[in-house]
Amino acid sequence: MLMAQQHRIRFSDSVQSGAFIFPLSDRSEPFEESGLTEKIKKFVQVHRNCFLLLQAPCNGKREQEILTLIQNRFFASNLRILPVRNNAEIVKGMLTIAKATSKPHVDMIRHRMSLARAHIIESSPVWEMLRDRL
Structure with missing residues (x-):
């Protein structure tokens, strides 16, 4: 979607393998076992201004619990969490963050x-x- 809108995508050796600056997470295993918290922790340690776009197609009870866990875990850090529902919102969020920063x-x-x-x-x-x- 970003390439279709003629946005440039850069790859970096400083980003951990399997991690994305604007991650799209599609996980079926339980949150506690997914290793997502450790990936976010490493991401926050490496980058000064961290934005995490968490995709959940609907705001059900489980999605709210995961969002709350992540927010509580990284409350005092430089991580800013934005919940999104679909790919279009992810692209819009990425462009807004890029423009605003x-x-x-x-x-x-x-x-x-x-x-x-x-x-x-x-x-x-x-x-x-x-x-x-x-």
């Missing part, structure tokens, strides 16, 4: 967040009340 867009996003924060502080009744008390 590229240098010109990061600066623009930070600037917009700064403006939004300033606007919220200026127009918030809570902040007005706190200012009046100080």
